[in-house]
Amino acid sequence: MPPLLEAPLLEASGLHAGYGEVQVLHGIDFVVDRGGVTALLGANGAGKTTTLRALSGMVRTSGSITFDGVRIDGRATEEIARRGVAHVPDGRGTLMELTVEENLRLGAYTRRRAEAAPDMERVFGYFPRLKQRLRQQAGTLSGGEQQMLAIGRALLLRPKLLLLDEPSFGLAPLVVREIFDIMRRVNEDDGVSILLVEQNASLALAVADRACLLETGRIVVAGPAAEIREDEAIRRSYLGY
Amino acid sequence: MTEFLHQVLSGIASGGIYASVALALVMIFQATHHVNFAQGEMAMFSTYIALALIQAGVPYWGAFAITVAASMVIGAAIQRVLLTPMAGSPVLASVGVFIGLLLIFNSVAGWLFTYQLKQFPSPFEGPPVLGGFVTRHDLGSTAVTLAVLSLVYTFFRFTNLGLAMRASAYNPASSRLMGIRVDRMLSLGWGLAAAIGAVAGMMIAPVVFLDPNMMSGVLLYAFAGALLGGISNPLGAVAGGFAIGVIENLAGAYLVGNELKLTLALVIIVVVLTVKPAGLFGKSVVSRV
Numbered sequence: 001m002p003p004l005l006e007a008p009l010l011e012a013s014g015l016h017a018g019y020g021e022v023q024v025l026h027g028i029d030f031v032v033d034r035g036g037v038t039a040l041l042g043a044n045g046a047g048k049t050t051t052l053r054a055l056s057g058m059v060r061t062s063g064s065i066t067f068d069g070v071r072i073d074g075r076a077t078e079e080i081a082r083r084g085v086a087h088v089p090d091g092r093g094t095l096m097e098l099t100v101e102e103n104l105r106l107g108a109y110t111r112r113r114a115e116a117a118p119d120m121e122r123v124f125g126y127f128p129r130l131k132q133r134l135r136q137q138a139g140t141l142s143g144g145e146q147q148m149l150a151i152g153r154a155l156l157l158r159p160k161l162l163l164l165d166e167p168s169f170g171l172a173p174l175v176v177r178e179i180f181d182i183m184r185r186v187n188e189d190d191g192v193s194i195l196l197v198e199q200n201a202s203l204a205l206a207v208a209d210r211a212c213l214l215e216t217g218r219i220v221v222a223g224p225a226a227e228i229r230e231d232e233a234i235r236r237s238y239l240g241y
Numbered sequence: 242m243t244e245f246l247h248q249v250l251s252g253i254a255s256g257g258i259y260a261s262v263a264l265a266l267v268m269i270f271q272a273t274h275h276v277n278f279a280q281g282e283m284a285m286f287s288t289y290i291a292l293a294l295i296q297a298g299v300p301y302w303g304a305f306a307i308t309v310a311a312s313m314v315i316g317a318a319i320q321r322v323l324l325t326p327m328a329g330s331p332v333l334a335s336v337g338v339f340i341g342l343l344l345i346f347n348s349v350a351g352w353l354f355t356y357q358l359k360q361f362p363s364p365f366e367g368p369p370v371l372g373g374f375v376t377r378h379d380l381g382s383t384a385v386t387l388a389v390l391s392l393v394y395t396f397f398r399f400t401n402l403g404l405a406m407r408a409s410a411y412n413p414a415s416s417r418l419m420g421i422r423v424d425r426m427l428s429l430g431w432g433l434a435a436a437i438g439a440v441a442g443m444m445i446a447p448v449v450f451l452d453p454n455m456m457s458g459v460l461l462y463a464f465a466g467a468l469l470g471g472i473s474n475p476l477g478a479v480a481g482g483f484a485i486g487v488i489e490n491l492a493g494a495y496l497v498g499n500e501l502k503l504t505l506a507l508v509i510i511v512v513v514l515t516v517k518p519a520g521l522f523g524k525s526v527v528s529r530v
Contacts, residue, residue, distance in 0.1 A: 056418060081420035093415035095408050106408050109401060110420040157420060 007069065009034045009193045010055070010161055014063035015073075017047075017054035024050040026217040027063065031210070032161060037187055037194040039204035039225060041239065042214035048197040049090045051214070052163045055195070056080055056087045068160060082110055086159035090166065092150040096139030100130055100149060103138050107153030116156060122190075123152040126182045144175035151179070155186065162186065162194045168203060176200075180207060201239040205229045213238050247374040248494045249487055254379035255448070255462075256486020257386030261441035262456075262463035263482040264393065265434035267475050270467075272410040272430050273324075275335045279342035281460030283319075284438030285453060286346045287312040288446045289354050291439075292361055301364045305443060309436045316435025317428040324431075325424065350453040361446035382444040389440050390479055393433070397475075406430055458503055462489060465506040468513045471520025480522060485509070 008031035017025040024047045032038040040048050054061045057077045065073040072080050081087070095103050104123065108116035124131040127148040133141065138149060147167055154162055167183070168176040184207055186192050198204035205211055211228045213221040221234055228234055262280060269277045287308050294304035319342065327335055365381030397403035408416045409426035416423050442456065449455055462485050470481025485506065493502045513520060 058414070058417075077414075077417040078420050078422050081418055087418045089415065089418060093412065093418060095412050095415060097411050098404075098408065102404055102408075105401060105404060106416070106419050106421070109405055113401075153419065 008032060009036075009068060010195065011066045012051075012055070012063065015051070015054060015061060015065065016063050017050050017059050017061040019050075019059060024059075024217050025054065025061075028212075028214070028217070028219045030212045030219065030222060032193050032195050033210065035187070035191055035193055036210060037196060037208045039201075039208035039211040040195060040197045040214060041199075041201045041204060041211060044199070045216070046214040047217040048214055049165055050217075052087060052089070052165050052195070052197055055163060056085065081157060084158070084160035085163065086154035086157040086161070087163040088147075088150045088154045088165060088167065092146050094138050094141070094146050094149060096137070098138055099134065100136055100138050100141070101134040103149055103153055104130070104134075104156060107156030110157060116158075119156055119158060123155055126155075126185070127152055144171050144179070147171060147175075147179060151182070151186075155190075155192070159192055162192050163197075164194060165197045166199060167196075168198065168200050176203070183207060201235075202229075243374060244494075245491075248490045250371075250375050251379055252487035252490030253483060254375075254383050254486070255445070255490065256466075256483035257383045257390075258441045258445045258459060258482075259463045259466045259485050260479040260482025261386055261389060261437050261444075262459055263467035263470070263478040264390065264475055265437045265441075266463060266467050267472055267478040268430055268434045268437075270472055271475070272406075272427055273335075275332070275339065276464070276472075277342075277434070278336070278339040278460070279346060280434065280438055281456030281463070282343045282346035282350075282453075283312070283316065283435050284442035284459075285451075285456040286350050287315075287435070287439035288361065288442035288451055288455070289350055291443050292354075292359065292446075292451060295362060301362060305364075305440075308439050308443065312435040312439035313432035317432035319435075320428045320431035321424075324427075347453050354453070356453055358450040358452045361443070361451045363447035378447055385440065385444055389437060393437065394476075402429075461503060461506050462486070465509045465513075468510055468520055471523030473519065474522050477520055477522025481520065 010032040013029045014027045015025055016023065016027055028051065030038065040051060042048050050059060053059045055065060057075050057080050061073055063073065064071060067083060067085060072083065095106065104120065108120065129145060130148055130152055133145065138146070141149060151167070167179050180203060183194065187194055196204055196208060205225045205228060208225040211223065211225040212219050221228060221238065262284065265280050266276055269275065290311055291304045291308040294307055295301060299307065323338055327338060363378040365377040367377045369376050370380055397407060405416065405421045406426045406429060409421055409423040413423045445459060446455065463482060466482035466485040467478040468481070469484060470477030470479065472478065489502050489505065492505050493499050497505060
């Protein structure tokens with residue numbers, strides 16, 4: 001079905017979301033192409049995390065979200081995950097009480113053990129440090145290791161789309177570079193599409209092919225990442241670098 | 242000395258019952274941060290189901306298996322029907338539901354089966370063993386209890402389903418993101434807790450006789466055991482349950498007499514909560530920020 005292949009993997013249109021009485025997103029539209037990386041940029045409080053939560057069904061939404069040809073808005077979080085959307089949440093979602101190995105086993109929970117085994121090896125290939133710490137309680141890992149664990153766990157779901165919420169947050173520049181390198185490999189080698197939320201705009205624009213700029217719940221700029229990277233007016237007024 | 246040993250051993254037998262109920266309490270507490278006050282009455286009701294089956298001519302172990310399965314279904318149904326709508330409501334509302342359940346099970350059991358004490362058969366009949374000072378029932382029920390506890394441990398420790406249930410208790414939001422159906426895990430947890438309670442009820446009934454108030458004391462001892470061992474630590478709660486059984490028996494025989502045994506459980510609850518609220522084995526989780 002060629003037309004379906006050309007349709008974007010994820011398409012949000014007129015997406016509203018909020019917490020209780022407070023409306024955070026005021027009708028935003030964006031897409032993630034198949035095999036693409038879309039960066040969602042913006043300042044604190046712009047609604048980036050809420051956008052990811054809306055996609056995963058963790059907050060009340062209106063508007064439409066189409067993933068892989070199917071409407072997923074209004075569905076339960078776990079069912080969206082089972083369709084192939086892996087979400088590395090704000091705060092990483094580590095199960096602190098469990099071991100590294102148990103965290104990874106949970107990542108592969110929806111899959112048969114035999115099917116997940118090669119993916120487990122792939123994750124250890126990306127993050128050899130996790131393999132050394134399998135028996136360790138996950139809460140004792142460093143921030144960078146927890147981020148690696150969170151991404152590894154998400155990959156074990158064998159997602160079509162990876163939602164990453166500020167993977168660079170609180171990490172040393174060297175670790176950030178390592179994680180972004182792996183993100184690129186996950187995208188290019190494994191064909192996983194990515195929606196990346198980042199405050200560090202230059203970092204995000206370097207890996208993304210599309211970018212959207214959020215400001216207080218509205219998209220103010222959207223387009224190919226290369227264009228936004230080159231546009232000095234946008235860079236100065238919104239991205240501050 | 243023989244007398245002392247006898248008291249310790251029969252303390253271990255009743256301790257196994259408290260340990261089972263304590264484990265059921267802790268399982269639900271870990272997932273919901275609520276203590277299910279109706280756990281004991283649910284176990285009592287299960288025991289009546291077993292008695293009805295046995296009286297209808299079902300062989301003991303058949304009745305045992307059916308009762309465990311039925312209790313699991315009832316437990317899961319209670320979670321699904323009564324507690325799912327309570328998600329996110331204030332603590333007191335949940336406490337109200339638990340107390341309501343306690344009263345309902347108690348009255349329905351009295352209404353259906355009367356308040357008369359009834360004899361409940363033991364599958365372990367025969368003369369005492371081990372030099373004559375352990376009853377066959379004590380030995381058998383301890384073995385059954387230990388088998389149940391090991392099964393539960395193996396399930397939570399080594400199976401993916403057990404792991405998913407633990408994850409759902411620790412961090413439901415994160416578990417959902419991994420595709421775990423957290424609501425089903427909660428129902429399953431209630432079902433398992435009810436099944437464990439049912440075994441405990443069937444094992445204690447031959448000793449204390451069956452009546453609708455059979456489990457009220459047991460629940461109190463189990464709660465004391467869970468707190469003593471650490472309500473956040475299933476293994477600790479089990480150890481606490483066994484310890485309370487032995488303490489209760491020894492204190493009853495040598496210290497305070499049978500009339501004040503239950504008071505001792507309350508004293509232990511108060512002392513643990515004031516001196517060491519996390520319990521003896523309550524582990525604090527290390528985490529780096």
